[in-house]
Structures are given as C-alpha cells and as structure tokens.
Amino acid sequence: MKLTGAEVIIECLIEEGVDTVFGYPGGQVIPLYDAIYKYRGKIRHILTAHEQAASHAADGYARSTGKVGVCIATSGPGATNLVTGIATAYMDSSPIVAITGNVPLSLLGRDSFQEVDITGITMPITKHNFIIKDINELADTVREAFRIAKEGRPGPVLIDVPKDLQVSYVDYEKKEPYKVLPRVDRLEEKDIDIAVNMINKSKKPMFYIGGGVIRSGASDLLNELLEKVDAPCCSTLMGLGAVNASSARFTGMVGMHGTKLSNLTVNACDLLVVVGARFSDRVISNGSTFARQAKILQLDVDPAEINKNIYSHHHVLSDVRVSLEKILKRVDKAEHKEWMDELERNRRRYPLKNTSESRRAKEIFKALEQVLPEDNIIVTEVGQHQMWAAQYLKTLRPNRFLTSGGLGTMGFGTGAAIGAQVSHPNARVVNIAGDGCFRMNSNELATIARYNLPIIILVMNNHCLGMVRQWQTLFFNKHYSETSLDTPIDWIKLAEAYGLTGLKLKLDDDAEAVLKAAVELGRAVVVDCEIPTDDKVYPMVAPGASISDMIGFIDMGN
Numbered sequence: 001m002k003l004t005g006a007e008v009i010i011e012c013l014i015e016e017g018v019d020t021v022f023g024y025p026g027g028q029v030i031p032l033y034d035a036i037y038k039y040r041g042k043i044r045h046i047l048t049a050h051e052q053a054a055s056h057a058a059d060g061y062a063r064s065t066g067k068v069g070v071c072i073a074t075s076g077p078g079a080t081n082l083v084t085g086i087a088t089a090y091m092d093s094s095p096i097v098a099i100t101g102n103v104p105l106s107l108l109g110r111d112s113f114q115e116v117d118i119t120g121i122t123m124p125i126t127k128h129n130f131i132i133k134d135i136n137e138l139a140d141t142v143r144e145a146f147r148i149a150k151e152g153r154p155g156p157v158l159i160d161v162p163k164d165l166q167v168s169y170v171d172y173e174k175k176e177p178y179k180v181l182p183r184v185d186r187l188e189e190k191d192i193d194i195a196v197n198m199i200n201k202s203k204k205p206m207f208y209i210g211g212g213v214i215r216s217g218a219s220d221l222l223n224e225l226l227e228k229v230d231a232p233c234c235s236t237l238m239g240l241g242a243v244n245a246s247s248a249r250f251t252g253m254v255g256m257h258g259t260k261l262s263n264l265t266v267n268a269c270d271l272l273v274v275v276g277a278r279f280s281d282r283v284i285s286n287g288s289t290f291a292r293q294a295k296i297l298q299l300d301v302d303p304a305e306i307n308k309n310i311y312s313h314h315h316v317l318s319d320v321r322v323s324l325e326k327i328l329k330r331v332d333k334a335e336h337k338e339w340m341d342e343l344e345r346n347r348r349r350y351p352l353k354n355t356s357e358s359r360r361a362k363e364i365f366k367a368l369e370q371v372l373p374e375d376n377i378i379v380t381e382v383g384q385h386q387m388w389a390a391q392y393l394k395t396l397r398p399n400r401f402l403t404s405g406g407l408g409t410m411g412f413g414t415g416a417a418i419g420a421q422v423s424h425p426n427a428r429v430v431n432i433a434g435d436g437c438f439r440m441n442s443n444e445l446a447t448i449a450r451y452n453l454p455i456i457i458l459v460m461n462n463h464c465l466g467m468v469r470q471w472q473t474l475f476f477n478k479h480y481s482e483t484s485l486d487t488p489i490d491w492i493k494l495a496e497a498y499g500l501t502g503l504k505l506k507l508d509d510d511a512e513a514v515l516k517a518a519v520e521l522g523r524a525v526v527v528d529c530e531i532p533t534d535d536k537v538y539p540m541v542a543p544g545a546s547i548s549d550m551i552g553f554i555d556m557g558n
Contacts, residue, residue: 001173005138006035006166009099012142013043016177018070020044020061020422022054026074027114028101031166046422046451048415049443051078055085056415057422058096062089063402064377064420066217068149069096075103076114079160080121084409086156087125091406092238093215095154097145098122104164105133122158129158135170143178152183152319153302154215182216182319183301191316192323196330198271198297198314204339205231206269208254208283211238211405212276212300214398218321219243222275225328230336232343234262236277237390238405245394251343252352255283256541257387260350263547265343266291274298276320279309280406289546299323352391353554357536360507361385361460364529365392367511368430368458371519376428377402377420381413381437384466385458387537389432411440414457418444421453428456428519435461435485445498448524456518457526459491462533470536474551475543495526505529 003011009032013021021043025033036045048054051073058069073082079100089096103112119129128148130141138161145157199205213222219242226233226249233243234254243250252259254266266272272294277283284290287310298305298312299320306315316323365388378393380386380403395401402420404412417431438459448455460466465483472480492502501521505514507530518525538552 001171002169003172004031004035004166005135005161005168005170006031007038008139008170008172009142009161010035010039010043011172011174012139013070014039015143015174016068016146018043018068020046021070021072022046022048022057022061022419023072024048024051024054024074024078026078026101028075028103028163029072029166031163032072032099032101032161046418047447048418049446051081052085052411053415053418053441053444053447055082055096055098056088056412057419058098059085059089059094060379060402060416060419061423062094062096062419063416064399065423066399068146069094069419070099071096072099074101074114075118076116079116079118083121083125084411085415086122086158088404088407088409088412089156090125090127092404093154093211094156095149096156097149098156098158100158100160101166102131102160102162105162106164108162118160119158125156126158127155129160131160132162132165135165135168138165138170139172143175147178147180150180153212182322184318184322186303187316187318187322191314192326192330194314195297195299195316196327198295199229199273199327200332200334202271203336204268204270205229205273205336206265206271206294207231207233207273207275208266208277209233209239209242209275210236210277212320213239213242216276216301216319216321218276218324219398221321221324221328225324225331228328229331229334230340232265232340234258234266236280236283236405237403239277240390240401241395241398244396246396251347253390255280255547256285257391257537257539258547259352260539260550260553261343261346263541263550264346264350267293267546267548269294272296274300274312275324276300278305281309284310285541285547286544289548349556350553351556357534358388358538360531361388361535362392364458364460364505364511364515364531365389367515369393370512371516372430373428373519375426376400376430377424378430378432379403379413379417379420380432381434382408382410383434383437384470384535384537385432385434385460410437413437414441414444417455417457418447418453421455422451428454430456430458433457433459434466435459435463436465438491439485442494445495445500445526449498449500452523454523456524459526459528460531461491461528462531462535464533466535467537469534473534473536491526491528500524500526503527507532
C-alpha cells in the first residue's frame with residue numbers, strides 16, 4: 001500500500017513493538033507528528049519539556065524494560081539537544097533509536113534555517129547513524145536501526161529524515177521484525193575449555209561483574225555459577241542488581257567509591273573473572289597495581305574491550321549469557337572454604353559503616369529502603385547522592401538501579417525516571433538528585449505533572465556541588481571555586497507551582513516518617529532533604545592510588 005514516509009516510520013515502529021515514544025515537535029518533523037496524530041491509540045507520545053529529557057526518557061525506558069527506547073526531535077537545536085542523551089546511552093550500552101527531522105534534500109548543505117549535520121555530530125557516539133536520501137530505503141533503514149541497537153553490545157542509533165521524504169509517498173509492505181540472536185560468531189569452544197580450566201584450578205576466585213550481565217539477561221546464570229564454584233563477586237556501578245545485594249557472596253561495588261572489602265578482595269584473588277565489564281578508570285584507578293597477583297579471565301561480547309585498559313590472560317568473545325551457560329555446564333563444583341572464611345573476616349573488619357561525614361545520607365537512604373514497596377525503581381542523577389545511593393541502597397534485581405555511569409551526566413535522572421515510570425506504571429519510581437543536578441532538569445516537573453506520573457524526587461540538598469566540593473576540600477586546598485549554590489530556591493514552592501506536592505526533610509526530622517508520607521501520597525512528590533554541606537562520600541580512592549589504598553574507611557580491627 002502507498003503511505004507517506006512519516007506513516008512508514010510509524011508503521012515500522014509498530015512492527016518493532018514500540019508502544020511509546022518521547023519527543024518534542026518542530027518544523028522539520030511536523031509531518032511525522034501528523035502521522036503520530038493519525039496513529040493515536042496505537043502508539044503513545046510523551047511530550048517532554050526539553051529534547052534532552054526525551055533522549056534520557058528513551059534511555060530510562062530502555063534500561064528498565066530491556067527494549068529499545070525511541071525519541072524524536074526536529075532539526076538543528078532540536079537534534080543537538082538530543083546529543084547528551086545519545087552519548088549517555090552510548091557510554092552505558094543502552095539501546096535507543098533517535099529519529100530527527102532535517103531540511104528538505106534540496107536545502108541540505110546550504111546552511112538552511114535550523115540545518116545541522118546531526119549524523120556528523122553523532123558519529124562518534126552512536127553504534128551507527130543514517131541520513132535517508134532515498135524514500136525507498138526508509139522502511140528497511142528503520143528496521144536496520146532497531147537491529148543494530150539491540151544486537152551484540154547494545155547502543156544508540158540515529159536516523160535523520162529530510163522533511164520532503166516524510167511527505168513523499170512510497171509502497172509499504174509490513175514485515176516481521178528481525179529476530180536478534182545472541183552474538184556468538186567469535187565464540188570458540190576451545191576458549192570455553194580454557195576458561196573452565198582456569199576456574200577449576202583457582203583457589204581464590206573473584207568475579208567482577210558489569211552492566212553487560214544485565215544487558216544480556218544473564219543474572220540467573222551468573223548467580224548459579226557463583227554458587228557452583230563457591231566464589232564471591234563485586235560489581236561496577238552499572239552492574240548493580242545483577243547479583244542480589246543481600247547475598248553473602250556480594251562484596252559491594254568496586255573501585256573509587258566501592259567497599260574496602262571489594263577492593264581488597266580484587267587485589268588478593270588468584271583469578272579475576274570479569275563478566276560484561278570494561279575496566280573503567282573509576283574501577284581500576286592505578287592500572288599498574290590493579291589485580292597484579294591474579295590471572296584475568298574476561299568474558300565480553302565486544303572485542304574492543306579486550307586488552308584495552310587491562311591485559312587479560314584469556315578471554316571469551318561472545319554474548320555473556322551464552323558464555324556463562326557453557327561454562328556452567330562444564331565447570332567443576334568446588335568449595336573454597338578458606339577463601340570464603342577470609343572474605344567474611346574482612347567483611348567484619350571493613351564494614352561499610354558511615355563516618356561522621358556521611359551519617360545523614362545513610363540515615364535517609366536506609367529510611368527510604370524501609371518505606372519503599374518491593375516493586376520500586378531507583379534512578380539517580382550524578383554526584384555524591386549517586387554514590388551514596390549505590391553504597392547504601394540494596395539493589396535486589398536487575399534493571400532496577402538506573403544511573404549514568406560512563407558519561408556521568410548531571411540532568412539524566414528526571415528524564416530517565418519519566419521513561420521508567422511510563423514503562424512501569426505500577427512501580428514506585430524514585431529519582432535521587434542533588435540540588436545542583438535538579439537545577440538542570442527541574443523544568444521536567446511540567447512533564448511529570450502533565451502525565452500525572454507518581455515519581456518521587458529526593459533532592460539531597462547541601463547547597464553546593466557536593467562531589468566537586470569534596471575534591472576541592474581533599475585535593476585543592478579548599479578553594480571552593482564556583483561550587484556554592486547559595487541562591488535561595490524554595491523547592492517546595494517550585495513543586496507546588498507545577499501542581500505537585502513538596503515536602504521538607506530537615507536535618508533533625510525523622511527521615512522515615514517524612515519519606516513514608518511521601519510514598520503513601522501515591523502521587524508525584526519533591527522532597528527537599530537537607531544534608532550538611534561538607535558531608536563526603538567515603539570510602540574513596542585518591543586519584544592515581546591503588547584501589548587497596550582507600551581513605552575514609554572504617555577498620556574494626558582483626
């Protein structure tokens with residue numbers, strides 16, 4: 001049948017199972033929005049207050065569901081406003097498809113009004129991008145974009161569609177979506193045999209897990225393998241939830257703001273099994289001292305991550321779910337009593353206890369944990385509050401702790417919370433924000449109000465850019481250059497201006513009582529949580545130090 005290019009795009013989205021898109025209209029996507037109007041009832045559009053929030057919302061949707069998130073923007077500034085969200089998704093391997101309009105083909109390259117080379121701009125931060133110049137290629141390009149976004153290591157794809165192609169007619173024939181299978185083309189059975197042999201020989205194995213475990217849906221297999229080989233594990237920020245945080249095998253986060261227990265164990269094991277993690281500098285710190293005593297076995301789907309930052313003694317290139325499945329079948333059941341006993345001694349000696357400079361933060365997060373229903377999703381902005389949430393909130397399931405890890409995007413949280421809440425209408429979604437981050441996206445309260453989304457926003461309010469101030473305190477002689485946020489902002493009144501509820505949690509208030517009230521309201525709430533200006537995130541690895549050399553940890557003695 002004959003359809004316009006805009007209608008073809010919507011039909012292809014429906015083919016791919018898309019039920020929701022996030023975006024903001026503009027001149028070069030009016031035909032696409034006209035098609036959205038015609039297809040209302042078949043696909044839902046969420047209008048954000050800013051295009052950046054649309055890209056973060058698509059990302060939050062993708063992370064919380066495992067499906068591809070979709071965002072739409074017009075040309076020029078609309079398209080460039082998506083860039084930070086696309087880069088965030090790229091760094092954290094989140095599958096999104098961004099659709100942008102552009103000026104008609106005849107005006108491309110002429111510095112036309114609101115023209116920008118968005119494919120050139122996003123080339124380094126997408127898995128692939130397309131500019132459509134032949135209407136006959138449109139449908140298959142949309143389908144290909146979804147395949148690329150999902151296949152192998154997930155990530156963002158951008159499709160740029162000139163306006164004249166959106167109104168041109170073309171034959172459309174419905175197709176079944178491409179079935180994306182686990183990437184195993186580089187997998188060799190001998191690599192599995194070597195990996196199994198390394199694990200069988202190990203006396204002190206340690207698993208270091210990343211977001212790849214969650215992306216591949218391999219949490220169940222990982223947990224089964226840990227039990228079979230009797231090994232502990234630590235997690236990157238992106239891997240939180242892959243292993244139940246209450247498990248006796250879980251040592252916590254590893255790296256700069258990880259636990260002393262995780263960092264010591266990584267530097268004491270004889271085999272480090274790295275599953276779906278990329279050896280970020282925030283984890284390894286000083287690479288010359290990272291796990292130097294151990295053999296390193298790396299399981300990853302992306303060959304670019306092998307030997308990039310840390311040399312691995314052996315690697316298995318494959319979807320990690322497939323790798324773990326094969327290893328689990330062949331590996332010997334083991335018992336490492338001495339190693340696990342040593343782990344428990346160190347757990348008692350180096351507990352993640354709050355120092356005087358982070359006591360209030362822990363009180364707030366432990367209170368939140370007590371009052372939240374089991375079906376909850378935690379989203380964070382970036383900064384001290386992000387690290388406290390990672391340290392103190394026990395993430396029990398995958399896809400329930402959403403945060404910007406690789407890019408560290410202040411402003412990510414509110415948009416991502418919108419995406420998570422839209423995709424999980426019955427879940428309680430909480431966005432953990434700092435007052436600095438919330439200044440960057442508080443306009444999205446308009447979106448929360450428009451769609452009546454029951455999101456709780458916790459503003460950890462220390463009246464400063466806390467993480468930068470912490471570094472200025474510790475490493476820059478307390479030169480607090482431009483980190484004080486002393487403008488008097490009433491977050492309660494701001495929430496009320498949007499028709500939402502605002503609550504105040506003062507320093508001496510009962511955190512559990514206030515947060516319980518917020519949860520029981522059952523609607524959107526902004527909670528202004530006062531915390532001391534100089535509270536710090538401890539423990540911490542100083543820049544360039546070994547991960548074993550932490551500051552701010554508590555030693556309970558032998």
